[in-house]
Amino acid sequence: MHENGSYSGGTGSGRPTFGPVVMGVSRETPGPLTISGSGGLYQAHGASVDSLRFGFAPTDVPGPRAMADSGGGAAVEPTTAMPVYQGSGGPNIIISAAGNRGRSSDMDGVRQSRDAEDPPLAQEAKRAIQILNPSGEIQMPRPPQMRVFCVSNQKGGVGKTTSVVNIAVALALHGNRVLVIDLDPQGNASTGLDVPHHAAVPDVYDCLVADTPISDVVQKVQGIPNLWCVPATIDLAGAEIELVSMVARESRLARALEQHDGEYDYIFIDCPPSLGLLTVNALVAAKEVMIPIQCEYYALEGVQQLTNNIQLVKNHLNPALEVTTVLLTMYDRRTRLADAVEQDVRAHFGDRVLTAVIPRNVRVSEAPSYGQSVMTYDPGSRGATSYFEAALEIAMRGAQVGAS
Numbered sequence: 001m002h003e004n005g006s007y008s009g010g011t012g013s014g015r016p017t018f019g020p021v022v023m024g025v026s027r028e029t030p031g032p033l034t035i036s037g038s039g040g041l042y043q044a045h046g047a048s049v050d051s052l053r054f055g056f057a058p059t060d061v062p063g064p065r066a067m068a069d070s071g072g073g074a075a076v077e078p079t080t081a082m083p084v085y086q087g088s089g090g091p092n093i094i095i096s097a098a099g100n101r102g103r104s105s106d107m108d109g110v111r112q113s114r115d116a117e118d119p120p121l122a123q124e125a126k127r128a129i130q131i132l133n134p135s136g137e138i139q140m141p142r143p144p145q146m147r148v149f150c151v152s153n154q155k156g157g158v159g160k161t162t163s164v165v166n167i168a169v170a171l172a173l174h175g176n177r178v179l180v181i182d183l184d185p186q187g188n189a190s191t192g193l194d195v196p197h198h199a200a201v202p203d204v205y206d207c208l209v210a211d212t213p214i215s216d217v218v219q220k221v222q223g224i225p226n227l228w229c230v231p232a233t234i235d236l237a238g239a240e241i242e243l244v245s246m247v248a249r250e251s252r253l254a255r256a257l258e259q260h261d262g263e264y265d266y267i268f269i270d271c272p273p274s275l276g277l278l279t280v281n282a283l284v285a286a287k288e289v290m291i292p293i294q295c296e297y298y299a300l301e302g303v304q305q306l307t308n309n310i311q312l313v314k315n316h317l318n319p320a321l322e323v324t325t326v327l328l329t330m331y332d333r334r335t336r337l338a339d340a341v342e343q344d345v346r347a348h349f350g351d352r353v354l355t356a357v358i359p360r361n362v363r364v365s366e367a368p369s370y371g372q373s374v375m376t377y378d379p380g381s382r383g384a385t386s387y388f389e390a391a392l393e394i395a396m397r398g399a400q401v402g403a404s
């Protein structure tokens with residue numbers, strides 16, 4: 001069972017639940033408020049929490065004070081993936097993600113949660129509100145410095161684009177300023193965010209090849225606050241070849257981003273499924289690498305080649321580069337194989353692997369055809385919940401980096 005568990009919630013129920021107290025609590029009394037949860041215990045300090053904003057909570061659910069008074073234990077409402085908030089008159093900032101990553105004892109809870117059936121409608125509605133965050137009150141902590149992620153895996157179809165789109169949307173919906181750079185000539189991230197990217201649209205190709213400033217090509221993502229996208233058009237298909245003969249060909253994206261340091265909290269660069277010059281440009285421009293790994297047989301094949309390339313870039317072009325985040329995608333709980341792959345990946349990458357694992361979920365694959373992320377297309381789905389948890393873990397790690 002998890003201590004501090006995002007999945008089993010410390011009660012052993014195995015069902016991932018989102019405690020109602022964490023959603024849109026309103027504080028009448030000014031002053032610091034902390035709702036902290038660990039292993040099934042909420043503690044409230046300072047102000048009282050007197051109303052649940054969205055009305056989805058059953059009336060007999062105790063407020064956080066009552067939960068704290070009950071002293072935890074099995075009788076307490078299970079904790080959630082995002083049990084800890086800190087507010088001081090402003091928005092509620094999540095100050096602690098649940099879950100201890102990478103510890104094998106935690107994996108039981110993780111697996112249990114993935115085995116759980118779909119939650120009842122009310123729980124789904126609660127999740128949806130939490131994820132869509134219409135009041136803007138719930139915030140994920142912002143990193144002290146801009147974080148630039150290269151999202152890469154030279155295998156196609158492992159969930160790079162899906163992860164970029166959904167994690168970016170989740171962070172943006174919770175108070176972070178996020179830029180997605182579509183660096184794949186297929187333009188899937190642009191499609192997923194519903195950003196125009198037909199042939200005449202200025203795009204990332206212009207930044208790479210013609211030194212056009214990012215600010216001239218960036219587009220606001222409609223319907224999501226704080227989210228922007230640099231699209232990719234079909235022009236980008238030629239960039240790989242055109243770049244070969246250019247000066248400073250590996251660092252052209254880095255140069256373009258230089259002028260935007262600090263303008264965003266997160267930049268996610270969605271790479272093509274290759275290790276060519278476009279990916280090298282992303283690796284030089286980024287500080288962190290996120291590797292999505294699909295839970296299937298050849299999962300780790302090719303990853304060694306990717307890490308070799310990352311090491312080369314680190315040695316010669318970008319000493320700050322680190323693989324900080326590995327995300328398991330398309331986990332199919334019906335197969336033993338997915339389990340085996342998960343164990344392999346965790347053994348290989350240790351605590352760089354996020355505790356949150358993305359299940360194979362049909363809503364995730366449907367969303368792009370509506371020009372949406374799964375976060376907005378079906379915010380109550382398991383796909384959306386998992387991406388929310390992944391985004392939260394990323395945000396919490398960023399906040400910890402800043403704190404140390």
Ligand SMILES: Nc1ncnc2c1ncn2[C@@H]1O[C@H](COP(=O)(O)OP(=O)(O)O)[C@@H](O)[C@H]1O
Pocket residue numbers: 155156157158159160161162163188273329330331358359360361362364365366368383
């Ligand atoms: N968790 C998931 N559940 C179901 N389908 C998924 C999931 N993640 C991705 N897909 C689908 O798998 C395909 C490949 O995903 P994509 O993100 O485009 O991979 P990549 O960018 O690595 O090529 C897409 O059709 C996408 O909709």
Ligand SMILES: [Mg+2]
Pocket residue numbers: 160161162184188271
């Ligand atoms: Mg892609």
